[in-house]
Amino acid sequence: xxxxxxxxxxxxxxxxxxxxxxxxxxxxxxxxxxxxxxxxxxxxxxxxxxxxxxxxxxxxxxxxxxxxxxxxxxxxxxxxxxxx
Numbered sequence: 899x900x901x902x903x904x905x906x907x908x909x910x911x912x913x914x915x916x917x918x919x920x921x922x923x924x925x926x927x928x929x930x931x932x933x934x935x936x937x938x939x940x941x942x943x944x945x946x947x948x949x950x951x952x953x954x955x956x957x958x959x960x961x962x963x964x965x966x967x968x969x970x971x972x973x974x975x976x977x978x979x980x981x982x
């Protein structure tokens with residue numbers, strides 16, 4: 899899994915963990931919902947400022963998101979498909 903896709907999955911995991919919708923997260927981070935969706939799907943990259951705003955809106959540290967993304971990226975596609 900590429901890091902952009904892994905980062906998007908990390909954002910989604912955290913969002914679901916705290917029980918908020920894409921719409922609510924987008925509002926808290928001051929993003930368009932379509933932009934947030936594209937980040938979660940790995941279709942758009944997040945700038946440093948965007949990562950910071952996402953972390954604040956998700957009540958976590960930016961490093962928490964990156965550590966999760968790193969773990970997901972290292973797991974590779976075989977574990978991802980087993981989880982689906």
